[in-house]
Amino acid sequence: MLNISSQDIYFYxxxxxxxxxxxxxxxxxxxxxxxxxxxxxxxxxxxxxxxKMKVLYWNSDGLALWYKRLERxxxxxxxxxxxxxxxxxxxxxxxxxxPKRMNSRFSIDKST
Numbered sequence: 001m002l003n004i005s006s007q008d009i010y011f012y013x014x015x016x017x018x019x020x021x022x023x024x025x026x027x028x029x030x031x032x033x034x035x036x037x038x039x040x041x042x043x044x045x046x047x048x049x050x051x052k053m054k055v056l057y058w059n060s061d062g063l064a065l066w067y068k069r070l071e072r073x074x075x076x077x078x079x080x081x082x083x084x085x086x087x088x089x090x091x092x093x094x095x096x097x098x099p100k101r102m103n104s105r106f107s108i109d110k111s112t
Contacts, residue, residue, distance in 0.1 A: 008041040009085040015048035022063050025056045050074035
């Protein structure tokens with residue numbers, strides 16, 4: 001599993017041919033997220049059928065690629081056009097959870 005702590009997570013919205021590897025995906029990243037490829041951020045790509053996902057990231061000394069293929073079902077992609085994901089949204093995408101509401105139930109007011 002990916003170790004995600006404080007990295008930014010970017011989602012490339014158009015469907016991607018999963019035959020693309022490091023060079024093809026890094027080209028897409030540089031064109032759509034300029035200057036972020038070597039920042040340690042995660043870049044998420046999904047195919048047209050939404051049953052395959054690749055995650056490209058810089059791992060201190062080189063690019064690494066993580067791949068997941070679903071045997072059944074699809075990845076639930078939010079239609080709001082958002083390109084940056086929170087950690088929670090990314091994990092829900094990986095697990096196939098379809099959120100009805102992304103707001104917290106409450107927040108603790110630390111000023112009192």
